[in-house]
Amino acid sequence: MGALPLFFRLMAASISGQARYPASALLLTTGQFLGTGIEVVAVWALFHRFGEVQGWGIGEVALFYGLVNCMFAIADALGRGFDVLGTEFLRTGTFDRLLLRPRPLALQLMGHDVRISRLGRLLQGLVVLVFATVQAGIAWTPGAVALAVFALAGGIALFLGILVLQGTLSFWTVESLEIANVLTYGGVQAAQYPLALYAQWFRRVLTFIVPLACVAYYPALAILGKPDPLGAPGWVGMVSPLAGFVFLAAAFGAWRIGLRHYASTGS
Known part of the structure; x- marks a missing residue:
């Protein structure tokens, strides 16, 4: 069996196991939908109180929010194996069994525990994207749709990369470190607002170190047809998702x- 068919079988087995308990799922x-919905309420309250924030309206920020949450929802569903690598694989010795299988290790971990519950965040992100479309008057031309899909793929790759780094740290620490949550959940929080609102040093972090701006901010500007207040040329949003x-x-x-x-563990 090839690597991808194996991955899909593992993913199907994981989803099937959760589907046996439909009420729980x-x-x-x-x-997940309601919990992350609190964040939407917070964003709405901010703009309801102040109208605009440095020239950014709620519809434009909703586009950032929707894109980032869709990216993270999919990556979080696929990257669970890296998240629990230390506690469920390294500490118990189960990781050795994965190494013995003649299949890519990363795909085995990605198919380990695909969480149905992450559909809640994904659905909420899609709902917010619909809201953004109405509020900001976004014209979803074929080019805009293609760019959104490209940005989504780059964002999934970026968040998966963060989870892979978290799993990598487990080779030395066994326990997962909370710093990874700073980059994942903290990254979601940071990327759902325009880059121009942040201090210069933080903008550089989000652009060159953990390039969340490259998969969310710049593509969203291109979709909105809005010039960058920071002066970046318009073509940047077309290629920046590659950073993910x-x-x-x-x-x-x-x-x-x-x-x-x-x-x-047997060594």
Whole structure:
């Protein structure tokens, strides 16, 4: 069996196992939808009180919010294996079994526990995108749709890269470090607002170190047809999502280094 068919079988098995308890799956998904919905209320309250924030309206910010939450929902569903690598695989010795299988290790981990509940965040992100379309009058031309899909793919790659780095740290720490949550959940919070609102040093972090701006801010500007207040040329948004794939490649480079340092629990 090829690598991708194996991945889809693992993913199907994970989803099937959760579907055996439909009430639980529904409650968890609803909880995700409502829990993240509090963030939407907070954004709405901010703009309801002040109208605009430095020239940005609620419809434009809703586009950032919707894109980022869709990216993270999919990446979080696929990257669960890296998230629990230390506690469920390294500590118990189960990781050795994965190493013995003649299939890509990353795909085995990605198919380990695909969470149905993440559909709640994904659905909420899609609802907010519809709201953004109405509020900001977004024209979803074929080019805009293609750019949104490209940005979505780049964002998924970026957040997966963060989760891969979290798993890589587990080779040395076993326990997952909370710093990864700063980059994932904190990154979602930071990327759902325009880059221009932040201090210069933080803008550089979000552009060159953890390039969340490249997968959310710049593509969203291109979709909105809005010039960048920071002066970046319009074509940047067309190519910037590539940074997400570069980040993922770098994360897997670190992952390979971690694998070389791995010592089996039986060693």
